[in-house]
Each structure stands twice: as structure tokens, then as C-alpha cells.
Amino acid sequence: MSIAVENISKFYGKQQALKSISFSIKKGEIVGFLGPNGAGKSTLMKILTTYIVADEGEAFVNDYNIKLDTKKVQKSVGYLPEHNPLYLDLYVKEFLAFNADVYGVAKSRIDEVIALTGLTPECHKKIGQLSKGYRQRVGLASALLHDPEVLILDEPTTGLDPNQLVEIRELIKNVGKNKTVFLSTHIMQEVEAICDRIIIINKGELVEDKSMSTLKQKSVEQIIEVEFDCEISAEIIQLSSLVKKTANGNLWQLTFESETDMRSQVFDFAQQNNLKILQLSLKNKNLEEIFREKTS
Template identity: 60%
Template sequence: MSIKVTALSKYYQNQKAIDIISFTIKKGEIVGFLGPNGAGKSTTIKIITGYIKPSEGSAYVNKIPVSSNPIKAQQKIGYLPEHNPLYKEMYVREYLQFQAALYQVEKAKVNQVIEQVGLAIEAHKKIEQLSKGYRQRVGLAAAILHDPDVLILDEPTTGLDPNQLVEIRQLIKQLGKNKTVLLSTHIMQEVEAMCDRVIILNQGKIVLDKPINQLKQHNEQILKVTFDYKIEEQFLQQLPNIVELKNTIENNWVLTFNTVDDMRPIIFDFAQENGLKILGLNTENKNLENLFRELTN
């Protein structure tokens, strides 16, 4: 396993930031790491990258124990922090050559990563002259310069315009083909578009760890229906496959069914048989954002 976290806990005085969490990530996997503010994501990332030590438990990168051998573990990690600290007064190529010297990487590698992340047309500029999207590319270039096995990216697409977002997304997916990627973000659509798996933290505990394709293969169907006048709950309970119903406001209902079949024709037939008119009918898929809200509220 490229990343292994075992029974990890971290205390800050009397506050427990993470509470006995365990997970593994294998090579070639892109994993979305989600959670509300204060859930413990940043603390976990800091432990995996060797910036802080856990109170209990262990973290391993390529089987290297991070706490006892942080420098060797860090050599296997490429890290793009949330605020992407860069020397903005330096030129792009100059900055990457400086990073290459720190990593003791040949200068020829600089040209290679410049091409790889699409920085060639901006390489002659100062970093302070670049757009947010190109600054993110510089951060990614620095993170992959030493060809790490593991990439840890903290909010890599925040603040990007739609075109930049698509380009960075494609780049991360390309990098994820032969590296392990742990992606921390608040943008659910990015996780659904890029990731193979999602881990959700809440109050320091893992509340979900599942492949994305399993989350998409659920049978739950939610319909929001507005009838022309008030109807009793007992009548709606006669609908086939219904598992939950909620009267929100007056004649508005949220109906949850456990089936892959489209229940809209059944609702129309039910209304006609009972002399009702349907004034509104909308489908609400339980996507990752809905699931996130349920698990973290």
C-alpha cells in the first residue's frame, strides 16, 4: 500500500482532532478526502506528510513509518498545500530550478515537468504575473519534480475559473494513472469527476469510505411532488416501493422509493386514480453532496 494509516489519533490538549482512524490507499488510486471544517482532514494530512506526530497510531508511506523516518517518507511524497506557498518574485523556471537543487534533481527534469503541466508558454514570467490557474500548475510542477510515488493535494482547484478547473482536473487524473493521489477538497463535483474512492471525516472519525462507483449504484429515488390539494399520508403509503415520505409545506411532498424503476409514471397514475392534479414533479438524485450533508450534519 502507498499510504497506510492505522488507529491514528491526535489530541490538542483536551481536544481530539482525529479519533482512531484507519485506511489504506494503493498505487494508482485517486481518493477524495472530505469533511467539514474542523473534521480532522488537515491534521491527518500533516501527520502523513511528517509535519506533526500523532498522539496514537501510525502512518506509513510506501511502508516507511513516517513518525520515525519522516525525511525518507517525505522523499516519496509530493505535497501541494492549500495556499500554495511560492516565491512570487522569482521566475517560473528559476523557481523550479531552485526546487530541483533542493531535491538534488537534474535540471533537465525542470523542462520535463514544465511541459507536463502545461507551463511552457508562461515559464519566462515571474510567478506574481501568473493567473491563479498557472500558479497552481507551478505548485503541481514543484510537487512532482522529484517523481514522488504519492501526491497529496489540498484544495488544488479552489479559485479556478471553469476552463482552468477542467485543465487541472485532467492533469490530476493523468498523474493519478501511475501515482497515489490523496485529494482534499470541498468541491463535491470534483471528487465525483476525478476520484476512484471517497473518504469522509466528521468530528475526527471516518463516517464513509467507499468507491465512487458504489455510491452511484444505489436504488434510492427521491421525488418532490406538489398536488393541487392536501392529501393524507396514509394514501401515499400505498405507493409501491415507498420507504419514506415527508410533507414539507401544505401540498408538497418528498417521496423516497427503493427501486431502480422510474416512479414518475406511477405517481401520475396514482394522481389520476384519486382525482388529483400534479402541479410540480421533480427528481432529486442522492449525489455525493446530499450524502455529505447527511453524514456531517
């Protein structure tokens, strides 16, 4: 396993930030780590990078114990913190050369990570002159310098504009072809686009751990959104064989426990009650809805 977390707990005074968290991540997986603000995501990432120490439990990165093999863990992990720490007065190559010395890697690696992260057009500038998107690229380049097997990325796309977000997302996908990536984010589209699996925590507890393929499979629960040409009472819906979910004016969400497409039944219901359908669509439960359910 690239990452194994076993009953990790963390306290800040009397407040418990993590409550016996356990999971494992296989080599080559890209895993989205989700949760509301204050759920404990950054705390766990800092524990895995040996930045802080857990109060209870054990964790392993590339089979190294984070408490006993600290230096080995640090050498095998590339870490991009939420607040990307950069020396703004240094030129891009200067900053990467400084970090190359820290990691003890060859200077030739600098040009490799610059090309890999798309920094070539801006590598002659001081970091303070770069846009937020390019500063994130510098942070990623630094995390990749020592060619780690595991990348831990804490909110890597926060504050980026849509174009920058797409660029960094593609960069992470490309890097993830050869490495294990564990990333936290609040952007659900980002997770759906690049992750193989999601782990959700809420109030320090693990509440969901599923592969994206499982989440995308057709659910027995079927949601149909329909807009009628006029308001109808809840009683009419309840008396029919339709199952009421929610209503907003003329717009209804109807849910069925069925694998059969129930849109024809909605059309029959409208005809029987002299109603016109203005729009109708079949909705699958998306990641954002699952997130709300698990963290509300």
C-alpha cells in the same frame, strides 16, 4: 499499499483533532478526502507528509513508517498544501530550479514538469504575475519535480474560476494515471469527476469509506420528485401507498424502498385524486446528499 493509516490520533491541547483514524489506499487510486471545515483533513495530510507528528497510532507511505523513515517518506511524496507557498519574486524556472536543488534532481526535469503542468506559455514570468490557476500549476509542478509515487493535495482548486477548475481537474486526472493521489476538497463535482473512492471524516472521526462505483450503483431507496398543479395535504399522501418524504408547496419528494420504477404509481395516484403533474423526475442520491447525511 501506497498509504496505510492505523489508529491515528492527534491532540491540540485538550482538543482532539483526529480520533483513531484508520484506512488504506492502494497504488494507483485517486481518493477524495472530504469533511467539513475543522474536521481534521489538513491535520491528517500534514501527518502523512511528516510536517507534524501524530500523538497516537502509526502510518506508512510507500511502506515507509512516517516516524522512523521520515526522509524516505518525504522523497516519495509530492505535497501541495492548502496555502500554496511560493516565492512571488522568482521567475517560474528560478523557483523550480531552487526546488530541484532541494530534491537533488536533474535540471532537465524542470522542462518536463513545465510541459506536464501546462506552464509553458507562462514560464518566462515571475510567479507574482501569474493568475491563481497558474500559481496552482507551479505548486503542482514543484510537487512533481522529484517524480513521487504519491501526491497529497490539500484543496488544490480553492479559489479558482470555473475554467481554471476544469484545467486543474484534468491535470490531476492525467497525473493520477501513474500515481496515487490523495486530495481534499469541498467541491463535490470535482470528486465525482476524478476520484475512484471517497473517505469522509467528521469531527475527527472516519464516517464513510466507499468506492465511487459503489456509490453510483442503483440504491434500493428510490426518490421521485414530483410537482402537482395545486397544494395537497400530507394526509392524502399518507393515505395512499406513496411514502411521504418532504414537501415544499406543490413540490414533493417521495421515497420508496423498491428497485421497481415507481413513477407509474405516482401517475396513478395523481389520476385517482384529480391532480395534474407539472413535472416529475427520478433522483439518485448524489455525493452532496451523502456528505450532508454523514456530517450533519
